């Protein structure tokens with residue numbers, strides 16, 4: 001009954017996604033509220049100290065793929081909420097979805113590196129990267145939208161990040177800074193299907209024609225991201241959506257036009273097989289190394305991550 005009503009919210013969406021995952025589990029998890037999670041900001045605090053304090057009021061379970069990430073249970077609405085704690089107000093913890101902690105882990109940054117975060121707002125991943133770099137080197141944290149840049153600056157300040165420069169450009173413009181960055185993160189604008197568990201508005205507004213427009217933009221952004229990367233550098237592409245047009249097809253477009261190589265992502269995370277072909281289009285065999293996460297795999301948002309190395 002509940003499912004019937006939800007189907008009516010957007011029949012076009014369910015028709016398309018029956019081609020992507022037709023399991024009952026997929027629909028069940030898609031409609032289930034999302035588990036809350038936080039990341040301890042190691043620029044400001046020690047993981048064990050913060051966790052021990054929070055454990056007085058919440059149940060915390062470690063996120064298997066991120067040392068500083070924890071699922072949070074035991075909130076009491078209006079009384080005891082994680083985002084209302086002193087730790088959250090002071091930037092000792094950051095509210096971040098567990099699967100979205102994966103791209104900065106995969107980016108594998110080192111101290112002193114030059115890093116480009118091409119679509120950075122609200123800054124969950126920028127602040128995570130800064131913590132891994134221990135505020136050394138430099139992160140160019142970019143976003144195209146003025147209103148989003150303000151949120152990005154405020155989160156960077158709150159988290160005590162001092163190695164980031166915020167820019168407001170169309171990410172496609174970075175292509176002219178050829179061979180400049182040791183690492184590039186493209187956490188691309190997408191159709192946000194993974195976020196349906198957070199808010200049904202993402203289900204209501206989903207349109208197939210947006211997927212096609214986004215896929216075109218994502219292919220242009222990834223080409224610029226790859227150009228801006230140094231030889232031997234790592235580019236991580238991620239989305240919180242599951243349409244192959246916005247994921248495998250974007251990686252395939254880069255592989256067909258450059259000497260990029262896709263690397264396997266070795267993390268303790270359950271995954272769904274990547275698409276090797278979709279809608280009659282066959283993808284490069286190495287897209288199988290990307291990470292495709294459906295909501296039922298780890299009880300998280302849906303997510304897609306690719307690790308790309310620029311060959312000399």
Ligand SMILES: C[S@@+](CC[C@H](N)C(=O)[O-])C[C@H]1O[C@@H](n2cnc3c(N)ncnc32)[C@H](O)[C@@H]1O
Nearest residue numbers: 119120121122123124125144170171187188189
């Ligand atoms: C998925 S969100 C990024 C989330 C962010 N990386 C984080 O972890 O907090 C995608 C972002 O891309 C930005 N965006 C959209 N089109 C863009 C473009 N052409 N160039 C750069 N950023 C763009 C949006 O404003 C949005 O903030």
